[in-house]
Amino acid sequence: MALKIKPLADRVLVEPMAAETKTASGIIIPDNAKEKPQKGKVVAVGNGTKDEKMTVSIGDTVLYGKYAGTELKLEGQDYLIMRESDILAIV
Numbered sequence: 001m002a003l004k005i006k007p008l009a010d011r012v013l014v015e016p017m018a019a020e021t022k023t024a025s026g027i028i029i030p031d032n033a034k035e036k037p038q039k040g041k042v043v044a045v046g047n048g049t050k051d052e053k054m055t056v057s058i059g060d061t062v063l064y065g066k067y068a069g070t071e072l073k074l075e076g077q078d079y080l081i082m083r084e085s086d087i088l089a090i091v
Contacts, residue, residue, distance in 0.1 A: 011046045011081055011084070013079055014040040014064065015078075016079075017041065017061075019036070021034070030070050045058060056084060058080060062090055063088045076078065
């Protein structure tokens, strides 16, 4: 699936992973108690800036802050667009 969006400069488009529905001990978490996921898959990356090259690439699984990025809906799917500096780690 090719998205018709290209992030600019040091921005990254991330598809958040689904929130956990069950705890490790088997307790089912209701929808109103689920936390925002802090892990996602990189779907598109910008070209970087003249001073900084991009270190993440398409397909990387990344960790980011709970309130990082801007939420957007594109072709019926939820995404986050954020600066590469908002990404904490590549998993």
